[in-house]
Amino acid sequence: MKHSGKIAFAAGLLLALHLGWRQFPDVLYSKADQPLQFSHKVHVEDSGMSCEDCHFVRDDGRFTGIPPIAKCAECHAEPLGATPHEKVLVEKYVATLTEIPWRVYSRQPDNVYFPHAAHVKTAKLACESCHGEHGKTENLRPYEQNRISGYSRDIWGPSISRISLKGERLGMKMDDCIDCHTEKKLRHSCLDCHK
Amino acid sequence: MTKETVKTRPARYGMVIDLDRCNGCGACMIACAVENNVPACPEGVTDRTGITWMRVQKLSNGQSFPDSRTAFIPVMCQQCGDKTPCVSVCPQQAVEVDEASGIVDQMPQRCLGCRYCMVACPYHARYFNWWDPAWPNGMERTLNPDVAPRMRGVVEKCNFCHGRYQEARAKAAVDGAAERAVEYTTACAEACPTGAITFGDLDDPGSEVAQLAKSENAFRLLEKLGTGPKVHYISKRAWVRAAAGSSLAAETREVRHG
Numbered sequence: 001m002k003h004s005g006k007i008a009f010a011a012g013l014l015l016a017l018h019l020g021w022r023q024f025p026d027v028l029y030s031k032a033d034q035p036l037q038f039s040h041k042v043h044v045e046d047s048g049m050s051c052e053d054c055h056f057v058r059d060d061g062r063f064t065g066i067p068p069i070a071k072c073a074e075c076h077a078e079p080l081g082a083t084p085h086e087k088v089l090v091e092k093y094v095a096t097l098t099e100i101p102w103r104v105y106s107r108q109p110d111n112v113y114f115p116h117a118a119h120v121k122t123a124k125l126a127c128e129s130c131h132g133e134h135g136k137t138e139n140l141r142p143y144e145q146n147r148i149s150g151y152s153r154d155i156w157g158p159s160i161s162r163i164s165l166k167g168e169r170l171g172m173k174m175d176d177c178i179d180c181h182t183e184k185k186l187r188h189s190c191l192d193c194h195k
Numbered sequence: 196m197t198k199e200t201v202k203t204r205p206a207r208y209g210m211v212i213d214l215d216r217c218n219g220c221g222a223c224m225i226a227c228a229v230e231n232n233v234p235a236c237p238e239g240v241t242d243r244t245g246i247t248w249m250r251v252q253k254l255s256n257g258q259s260f261p262d263s264r265t266a267f268i269p270v271m272c273q274q275c276g277d278k279t280p281c282v283s284v285c286p287q288q289a290v291e292v293d294e295a296s297g298i299v300d301q302m303p304q305r306c307l308g309c310r311y312c313m314v315a316c317p318y319h320a321r322y323f324n325w326w327d328p329a330w331p332n333g334m335e336r337t338l339n340p341d342v343a344p345r346m347r348g349v350v351e352k353c354n355f356c357h358g359r360y361q362e363a364r365a366k367a368a369v370d371g372a373a374e375r376a377v378e379y380t381t382a383c384a385e386a387c388p389t390g391a392i393t394f395g396d397l398d399d400p401g402s403e404v405a406q407l408a409k410s411e412n413a414f415r416l417l418e419k420l421g422t423g424p425k426v427h428y429i430s431k432r433a434w435v436r437a438a439a440g441s442s443l444a445a446e447t448r449e450v451r452h453g
Contacts, residue, residue, distance in 0.1 A: 057369055058369075059366075059369060060362075060365075060366055060369075061362060061363075061364075061365030061366035061367070061368060061369050062362070062365065110343050110344075111303075111304055111343035113341075113358075113361050115361065115364070115365040115368065117365040117366070117368035117369050118364070118365065118368045121368045121369055121371075122368045122371075187294075189291055189293035189294070189295070189300055190291065190300055190302045190305070191293060191298070191300040191302065191354065191357055192293075192295075192361075194302060194304060194343075195341060195342055195343050195357065195358055195361065
């Protein structure tokens with residue numbers, strides 16, 4: 001019985017850590033699967049497409065974002081392979097030309113203005129510098145949404161404490177935009193990034 | 196943005212409105228509201244509580260027939276360049292003059308709704324959201340995605356169609372436009388059927404707006420206050436020019452909201 005106090009303390013600590021690190025994020029974020037499993041690897045690495053085939057900055061300065069179903073129909077009018085995901089694509093979306101309701105991990109709040117043109121064309125930043133390795137992924141992770149703000153978890157970033165030991169950018173909050181801008185010695189006014 | 200990275204030259208956007216061409220049709224007000232997602236007013240709104248970033252006011256020379264004369268004057272944020280009253284009173288730093296464009300930026304997200312700026316503005320160009328914005332069913336599909344709707348409890352005003360400015364900058368990034376100011380125009384200037392509104396860069400001596408602003412009949416509202424507005428007016432009529440130096444309060448009652 002000599003150590004029961006210590007054991008109780010250790011158990012309590014473990015429980016608290018478990019609640020804090022594992023349970024709390026579930027309380028804070030709801031999870032949803034993407035409407036379709038899309039593999040960047042199949043298209044980019046295996047089929048030799050480039051990012052610009054699907055995501056590019058138009059001549060008028062706007063970014064096309066995620067391609068419309070018409071783009072997919074160019075190749076997927078008939079199934080090319082035999083995977084179940086492609087079957088869903090062809091039957092549910094391409095056959096009726098219904099747009100796929102993608103959940104956008106990086107979507108900013110409505111009042112934020114983010115121009116891909118300045119970052120990709122002028123500053124020549126690689127997609128990876130903000131989106132990480134998304135262009136190489138094989139599976140789509142579940143989309144997590146903050147239950148209070150309704151924002152994607154990617155805005156805050158994966159680390160709840162927002163402490164990074166390696167010094168990488170954590171998410172894409174206002175501070176994260178400004179950290180990079182400060183590094184590049186940019187000055188701004190509020191309405192540069194807000195609308 | 197910084198000197199090293201800026202590819203487009205900073206500008207000082209301004210406007211010249213020819214009052215002799217303005218017939219008070221109000222197309223600019225409509226175009227402005229549509230462009231900037233200003234909602235229709237709820238019932239019972241007065242000209243104090245409604246939102247009209249741009250408002251066509253009626254001027255009269257105060258004489259009776261046959262000497263009475265009328266003119267119309269569109270008034271919006273005058274984009275003061277010096278001693279900007281709204282900037283200096285804001286306790287939140289929610290208003291600033293953008294160095295790259297000269298536009299007086301209002302940040303609704305930062306605004307706490309104290310309305311001090313509305314009191315300070317000598318042009319009555321600032322409006323408060325007394326209600327949450329609401330669009331009739333289906334109308335929200337016509338919203339402009341380049342402009343975020345505001346919420347109840349904040350102040351808003353004309354920002355020279357900032358959404359269009361942002362889009363013009365993005366286009367300049369694609370064109371690699373070096374060493375020149377970004378060119379764009381505002382919704383009101385585009386909509387005016389008589390071409391009374393000219394918009395452009397006042398710092399570009401060759402621009403039409405810079406030339407017009409220097410013409411002998413050009414004037415600015417309440418110039419005596421020294422706010423240095425970047426909206427200029429022109430009229431050949433001396434009484435109209437004289438009216439611009441005085442307060443407009445008595446004339447505003449006529450305006451109706453749709």
